[in-house]
Amino acid sequence: xxxxxxxxxxxxxxxxxxxxxxxxxxxxxxxxxxxxxxxxxxxxxxxxxxxxxxxxxxxxxxxxxxxxxxxxxxxxxxxxxxxxxxxxxxxxxxxxxxxxxxxxxxxxxxxxxxxxxxxxxxxxxxxxxxxxxxxxxxxxxxxxxxxxxxxxxxxxxxxxxxxxxxxxxxxxxxxxxxxxxxxxxxxxxxxxxxxxxxxxxxxxxxxxxxxxxxxxxxxxxxxxxxxxxxxxxxxxxxxxxxxxxxxxxxxxxxxxxxxxxxxxxxxxxxxxxxxxxxxxxxxxxxxxxxxxxxxxxxxxxxxxxxxxxxxxxxxxxxxxxxxxxxxxxxxxxxxxxxxxxxxxxxxxxxxxxxxxxxxxxxxxxxxxxxxxxxxxxxxxxxxxxxxxxxxxx
Amino acid sequence: xxxxxxxxxxxxxxxxxxxxxxxxxxxxxxxxxxxxxxxxxxxxxxxxxxxxxxxxxxxxxxxxxxxxxxxxxxxxxxxxxxxxxxxxxxxxxxxxxxxxxxxxxxxxxxxxxxxxxxxxxxxxxxxxxxxxxxxxxxxxxxxxxxxxxxxxxxxxxxxxxxxxxxxxxxxxxxxxxxxxxxxxxxxxxxxxxxxxxxxxxxxxxxxxxxxxxxxxxxxxxxxxxxxxxxxxxxxxxxxxxxxxxxxxxxxxxxxxxxxxxxxxxxxxxxxxxxxxxxxxxxxx
Numbered sequence: 038x039x040x041x042x043x044x045x046x047x048x049x050x051x052x053x054x055x056x057x058x059x060x061x062x063x064x065x066x067x068x069x070x071x072x073x074x075x076x077x078x079x080x081x082x083x084x085x086x087x088x089x090x091x092x093x094x095x096x097x098x099x100x101x102x103x104x105x106x107x108x109x110x111x112x113x114x115x116x117x118x119x120x121x122x123x124x125x126x127x128x129x130x131x132x133x134x135x136x137x138x139x140x141x142x143x144x145x146x147x148x149x150x151x152x153x154x155x156x157x158x159x160x161x162x163x164x165x166x167x168x169x170x171x172x173x174x175x176x177x178x179x180x181x182x183x184x185x186x187x188x189x190x191x192x193x194x195x196x197x198x199x200x201x202x203x204x205x206x207x208x209x210x211x212x213x214x215x216x217x218x219x220x221x222x223x224x225x226x227x228x229x230x231x232x233x234x235x236x237x238x239x240x241x242x243x244x245x246x247x248x249x250x251x252x253x254x255x256x257x258x259x260x261x262x263x264x265x266x267x268x269x270x271x272x273x274x275x276x277x278x279x280x281x282x283x284x285x286x287x288x289x290x291x292x293x294x295x296x297x298x299x300x301x302x303x304x305x306x307x308x309x310x311x312x313x314x315x316x317x318x319x320x321x322x323x324x325x326x327x328x329x330x331x332x333x334x335x336x337x338x339x340x341x342x343x344x345x346x347x348x349x350x351x352x353x354x355x356x357x358x359x360x361x362x363x364x365x366x367x368x369x370x371x372x373x374x375x376x377x378x379x380x381x382x383x384x385x386x387x388x389x390x391x392x393x394x395x396x397x398x399x400x401x402x403x404x405x406x407x408x409x410x411x412x413x414x415x416x417x418x419x420x421x422x423x424x425x426x427x428x429x430x
Numbered sequence: 431x432x433x434x435x436x437x438x439x440x441x442x443x444x445x446x447x448x449x450x451x452x453x454x455x456x457x458x459x460x461x462x463x464x465x466x467x468x469x470x471x472x473x474x475x476x477x478x479x480x481x482x483x484x485x486x487x488x489x490x491x492x493x494x495x496x497x498x499x500x501x502x503x504x505x506x507x508x509x510x511x512x513x514x515x516x517x518x519x520x521x522x523x524x525x526x527x528x529x530x531x532x533x534x535x536x537x538x539x540x541x542x543x544x545x546x547x548x549x550x551x552x553x554x555x556x557x558x559x560x561x562x563x564x565x566x567x568x569x570x571x572x573x574x575x576x577x578x579x580x581x582x583x584x585x586x587x588x589x590x591x592x593x594x595x596x597x598x599x600x601x602x603x604x605x606x607x608x609x610x611x612x613x614x615x616x617x618x619x620x621x622x623x624x625x626x627x628x629x630x631x632x633x634x635x636x637x638x639x640x641x642x643x644x645x646x647x648x649x650x651x652x653x654x655x656x657x658x659x660x661x662x663x664x665x666x667x668x669x670x671x672x673x674x675x676x677x678x679x680x681x682x683x684x685x686x687x688x689x690x691x692x693x694x695x696x697x698x699x700x701x702x703x704x705x706x707x708x709x710x711x712x713x714x
Contacts (some may be wrong), residue, residue, distance in 0.1 A: 089605075110602075117602075117606045119599050119602070119603055121599050126712035137607040140609055185608070188607075
């Protein structure tokens with residue numbers, strides 16, 4: 038039960054590499070905060086600094102108002118779950134879970150009780166006398182959790198604890214961790230590179246890129262109002278379609294133009310003073326695949342895009358159409374984005390659309406997609422910051 | 431089979447056959463007549479042989495004890511120090527410690543004879559007034575220390591190889607669990623290098639009971655003074671080839687060699703059944 042406060046945290050390695058830059062973050066008591074970002078963004082380094090495994094170059098880490106910069110991991114009273122579980126191979130499950138209690142000189146009776154309670158909570162009671170090599174991946178993961186839980190620490194730190202599990206088990210353990218964390222009410226910092234995990238688990242999600250904190254907010258806010266191009270591209274799956282465009286504004290109307298397409302600048306933008314409605318302003322247009330629907334009689338009032346269908350993936354609940362559009366796409370440097378986008382082919386940019394499973398689009402067809410244009414995101418082409426109506430920053 | 435054949439043949443011809451033939455010869459006299467256990471009776475019953483044999487065996491155990499108590503713990507300590515990341519120039523230290531191991535025993539023996547020489551050596555400067563290699567009391571410990579100095583690089587490299595294979599995660603997990611440096615070593619590192627400790631111990635045992643060259647180089651076949659540095663290897667050499675006026679006896683030599691073989695065999699069996707079966711090697 039504790040709150041964590043990070044102020045101006047930076048990590049610079051002796052070789053000059055700046056892994057984390059000036060991160061400020063408050064993590065409330067009992068909160069589950071997810072740190073997410075592509076590999077190498079500094080999220081693990083940040084977690085290890087909180088744990089005390091990495092020196093803090095600049096800034097202050099406080100636990101319940103106590104500055105812990107100089108404290109060893111032992112003194113910080115923080116438990117960590119490692120990606121590879123880091124179970125002691127020569128100790129039984131019982132000893133693995135109880136090791137911290139042994140070091141903490143917890144009386145034997147109490148320790149036994151706590152180990153057994155923890156094991157029961159994690160359904161490990163039958164495995165207490167086995168050693169880690171005799172356990173399955175999921176069981177090992179639970180032992181690693183048990184090792185953290187048994188201590189009732191000030192906070193849990195989890196470093197991609199699910200990434201070594203297969204997909205089905207991962208979903209199951211994800212729910213399990215959320216449940217345990219809620220029941221125990223222990224402040225938790227959870228690191229992952231998987232944005233789905235981040236969105237489903239975190240009460241708040243912190244997006245990190247190149248050691249810089251991009252945005253910290255609830256999953257829904259990150260999705261609806263990304264602060265910048267990176268967050269927009271990183272959050273959401275499949276990720277957002279991004280195109281180079283500009284604003285054409287006359288005295289009567291303003292339009293967003295990208296490639297051969299355009300749509301009216303939604304009202305909320307035009308009413309805004311300043312940069313939003315400037316004529317000729319270079320912008321990046323962000324359209325989530327779920328905002329594109331097939332044009333039907335019901336939505337003729339929406340602007341439409343003409344695309345050519347290249348590939349159709351039927352997922353049962355929905356249909357993902359890989360199409361090309363006459364526009365210039367923006368390459369963001371997120372790996373997730375690179376995966377989702379087909380390379381530009383034949384003078385077109387890739388455009389993903391999530392359509393109804395009943396849609397009858399066929400490969401090779403040219404179709405009209407209606408675009409729910411008020412939802413569209415616009416980013417300043419230069420700064421890559423969101424041109425967000427109504428929410429000044 | 432075909433691929434194993436060359437190795438098997440070479441191993442048989444040069445290792446197994448001589449070993450078996452040596453064992454066979456210990457049951458025959460020097461003229462080739464079958465002698466039953468006569469040679470063994472002579473070895474253990476005739477004071478000229480028996481006294482020397484028990485002396486040499488005792489010295490050999492002392493020699494082994496020095497290595498176990500000094501060489502292997504120091505090797506481990508050095509290996510642990512080498513894994514400390516924050517020290518600069520670790521590779522240089524590693525090379526320096528390993529360097530004597532690569533030298534010929536002849537050179538090592540010669541160098542140490544010079545260093546410890548009462549005439550121009552360092553002993554006087556260090557305030558030691560006994561000739562360390564010249565007195566019965568000090569000669570065996572001194573030779574043991576020279577051997578430890580030369581070979582300490584071997585356990586160091588072995589331990590080092592195991593230590594760097596231990597995942598960092600494990601060490602970090604134990605630190606987060608609240609372990610200090612000593613507890614990390616006692617509870618995590620040490621149990622994980624235990625199998626290697628066994629391997630190094632048995633290699634030390636085999637090496638020590640086969641040892642010969644350093645003592646032969648420094649003290650000659652008579653392993654003086656007054657046989658104070660005599661070990662099984664030098665005893666065998668004298669018995670087989672003869673020395674200082676006495677003629678050697680191949681039959682008796684074969685008998686001594688057979689006993690040495692048995693001593694080492696017992697050690698290896700203890701290791702295999704008493705240790706290896708109980709100590710588990712964990713995949714890390």
